[in-house]
Amino acid sequence: MKKRFKDQYTADLSQRIIDAEIQPDEGILHSILSMFRANKAALLGLILILLILLMSVFAPVIARYDPNALDLTSMRKAPSWEHWFGTDDMGRDVFARVVYGSRTSLMIGFVPSLISLVLGTVLGLMAGYLGKVADELIMRLADVVLAFPSLLLAMVVMYTLGASLLNMFIALSIINWAGTARVVRAQTLSLKEKEFMEAARSMGVSRFKIVFRHILPNCLPNLIVLFTLDIPGAIMWESSMSFLGVGDPNAASWGLMVSQGKGYAYMCPWLILAPGIAILITVMAFNFLGDGLRDAIDPYMKT
């Protein structure tokens, strides 16, 4: 009986080296590239972001005026060939200020998002992987942060620490890390149950390596999406806070410009329109890109 059974199996056996076709290389980069081909909004977002980046890098070349040069002979001038976006109440060129303001706004977008990304990832990994006490401590802390109205929390931080760019970074990082930590924790918990985690443990791979070789790389695509969506959030928060008067009064950011121009909103609408539209375009560009990336990465994650 055993013999017959064996023959039945060996008859099926093909050659030892399996030549079967393997699927073409369709990595995550490929799916992102094809996303840009299909999703014009994301492509537009990417192009706009690149343009804004170029603008901030080459600000001195693009703007003909010094953004802080006062010219009391030409105050609140309407847009003209001389001053494309007009001048403000101290005679400063609004176009130059918008161009230079992109530096502040991009920095406000990137730095706190990066800080909260790192902080949220580390805490989320710890909560998800260690569990128990670490999980309780970190997640309850996150709950506290999320339970506060974010703007209020950030304003309290700014009031307490004082208005400066550094404190703005701290305030925005404090309100943003909790969301990232939650996402990373959730993903860590689901990854922990995967068979390849068990495989790694059975091979004697250390816990540290399991976290950094298996869990983190598998969270990375989502973190990229989260990061691109955090940036416009931070720019919006900064604008709101500057508008409400708790921003850094020395940093020429778009939010601050809107705030300073609000008194002349009817008389000189260009004072708030120019920086306002700059905020709108930047935030929209990052949102388009972030949404596109999420669409491209999500189906890839499911397979």
Add this chain to the structure above:
Amino acid sequence: MTELLRAERLVKEFPVKGGVVHAVSDVSFAVQKGETLGLVGESGCGKSTLGKLVLDLIPPTSGKVYFNGQDLSQFKGEKLRTLRRGMQMIFQDPYASLDPRMSVGRIIMEPLNAHHIGDSRAERKAMVQALMEQVGLRPEFYARYPHQFSGGQRQRIGIARALALNPELVICDEPVSALDVSIQAQILNLLSDLQKQRSLTYLFISHDLNVVRYLSDRVMVMFLGQLCEMAPTEALYTAPRHPYTRFLLEAVPQPDPTRRDEERALLTGEVSSPVNPPSGCQFRLRCPYADAACAAEHPALNEVAPGHFCACHHPLTGT
């Protein structure tokens, strides 16, 4: 033959709402060097849990595992890691058991890295490519990712990974049940070839009686967390002593159409809950031979013929 692995009175209970799941209850067995010990049972009977207990992937509620005569529970940290090098596992799901973000080369190299085997990256790469060739994968696929491979190819990757540390014992947890039948045959033959080349010892877990019969020297049958029969393969398949084993064998589909109309005794009823197992014999609620003795006392695993163990108050007579 020397004993490679011994499990002594292993118990694993999982607390759940409203009670405890008795996944593995008082299981003892030994695996000899070089043999293949099959472990069969229906879904949820605790076979996979038993495999993980043996590897110390999950801690037992009680009981001990001896590997090469050493009690695993006495070791911790680095020493346990070194000891466990001798035991590796091949997993059931070739899709879930490989990290989708790692290239095949890195997947197979991971155990080498973890144990600092090989002096240089180049040397490890050469070892990985040799392993790939041994399991029937082209070494050129080194930099490819798991999602580019078919199920059978992925299972070969998993096998190469398990063999990277040159283990003595390989626990195969349903290694072919996720594969097509034709691919199953290839993988089974690969496992059998590798066993000869590397003098491996297998603990082969499956719910497929044919697959287990093909590879195993001895077979254990598990029901609701307990062993009900353990015997050399031919004896178990031709002359089962435990009623449950007989019902299992009867349930195997008959490929010969001329024998299709033969009378077959099939089991009725539902599997008892592992949360509230019946008193005495676990199988008694579905067993046609059950009587008062079965309810009163749990039958011990007795030797009914040389090398043939059966846990039943009313074992069937050998035919």
